[in-house]
Amino acid sequence: MSSSEQTIKKFNEHVMQSYGRYPLVMEKGQGRNCKDEDGKEYIDFGSGIGTNSLGYCDEKWADAVCAQVRTLQHNSNYYYTAIQAEFAEKLCETAGYDRVFFGNSGAEANECAIKIARKYSFDKYGKGRHTIITLVNSFHGRTMATLSATGQDVFHNYFFPFLEGFVNVAANDIDDLKAKLDDTVCAVMLEYVQGEGGVNALQQEFVDAVYELCAAKDVLVIADEVQTGVGRTGKFLAGDWFGKKADVTTLAKGIAGGIPMGACLVNEKLRDVFTPGTHGSTFGGNPIACAGGLAVLDRLNSDGFLSEVNKKAQYFKEKLENCSEVAGTSGLGLMIGITLKTKKAADVAKASLDKGLLVLTAKDKVRLLPPLTIEYSEIDAGLNKLFEVLEE
Ligand SMILES: Cc1ncc(COP(=O)(O)O)c(C=O)c1O
Structure with a gap:
């Protein structure tokens, strides 16, 4: 049994089964990327359902949190x-x-x-x-x-x-x-x-x-x-x-x-x-x-941060709407819903995992809530993976 299989077994024996989980054991993260227990890397377009707003282990955030833990x-x-x-x-x-x-x-x-x-x-x-x-x-x-x-x-x-x-x-x-x-x-x-x-x-x-x-x-x-x-x-x-x-x-x-x-x-x-x-x-x-x-x-509150969020949101939207499988996008800013023409959102989320991309779903849409600090090169890399799934 691999290390992640052992974790999943132990987990399921002891944690109540109120979630339908993907068979993936998350080990660590840095920036907008995280790694599972088997060493596979993912670009995160879900940010823990919108919680990791600055991405994983942002240095200033981690310093502030650790200093408080010690105080x-x-x-x-x-x-x-x-x-x-x-x-x-x-x-x-x-x-x-x-x-x-x-x-x-x-x-x-x-x-x-x-x-x-x-x-x-x-x-x-x-x-x-x-x-x-x-x-x-x-x-x-x-x-x-x-x-x-x-x-x-x-x-x-x-x-x-x-x-x-x-x-x-x-x-x-x-x-x-x-x-x-x-x-x-x-x-x-x-x-x-x-x-x-x-x-x-x-x-x-x-x-x-x-x-x-x-x-x-x-x-x-x-x-x-x-x-x-x-x-x-x-x-x-x-x-x-x-x-x-x-x-x-x-x-x-x-x-x-x-x-x-x-x-x-x-x-x-x-x-x-x-x-x-x-x-x-x-x-x-x-x-x-x-x-x-x-x-x-x-x-x-730092200069230009929110206007960058808006620019990145626009960048996402334009790229997504150029994809032949995308019927349209919805939402505001970096809260993005994607309506698909033929594929099912749940299947896309699952197939994205195999490609090394985390996305969410909401009803019949694929939902993206990327970290607000995401960089353009990471948007490109993540969307390329998503498009591979959508155009397969
Ligand atoms: C709009 C809204 N309200 C409330 C909640 C519940 O938040 P929590 O899971 O932190 O209790 C959520 C969670 O998804 C939400 O999206």
Whole structure:
């Protein structure tokens, strides 16, 4: 048995089988490339589902994280740390928000947003105004509340009863939104680009209508930017492309460059909704994660970084659309969906592995979430492998 076969055997004997995994044991990474246990190299167009925003083991990021590990790895949220204060300040400034709550994942950030919306409404209007409208085909996480919020029937199995108080509206259907925005609603939650749902951007007209209708009724807008945030779309927040600032924005995935962290950002109106004891997380705002987050923010805020992300996104798009097997591309920035003419996305992802390329899928599309630091030569090398698979 090879070393990777032994690892897979041990793994499957002891780890719950909740994922359909590829038979590949990842050993290490550097830049935009990683290596499996058998020594095979891969170009990574998936970045751990958008988490390794600066690629693997970026030097400045690794130095910052390691320095923090050697200084103070954790303490309880009953005390203050300078690094959480610094990260909170820089994140709020960069994102344009008033305050932040730190958790450890996207689902937790969304749980936090749901609690804030319900408490804001309860404090101001009393009971009964607790419904949260989410969109058909959305994805908000795997906890009970975020599964209940997720607008896909496939996720509403086995784990009954789901939480009450979530209603789905068809994306881009303003009439459906108007019909369901009744007096029980406290928030509308949306992804500007539905990621897991197939890399589909919302229409500007619909986003405008959401904000206008919500403002008129003091209904909060929650932007789930877990996948779209932190530079992924070429702006710090995808909401910036739409000219909108949600009352609440949630972030996770790439926020700390590959260390677990989630953040729920609120505007001034919501700054005091949580009072001591109403929410918490043992690991939220962990110093190591904050050190990683600061290194990511420093890079994103450096001159020209986001405009380079946009240029690279355009480069990807032009090359992809010249491929005979590609019917079209979707998404924003380096969040790219590829519609295929004849091939199945799952088959392409699998065949790409053999060629030494990691790609993702979303519904029937191939999905690319490359590290934001990817270089043109790496885009070329990865796309050549993808085109070989597509044109085979
Ligand atoms: C838009 C969105 N929200 C929430 C989540 C859940 O994030 P996590 O897996 O970190 O809990 C995801 C994960 O894919 C996501 O894409």
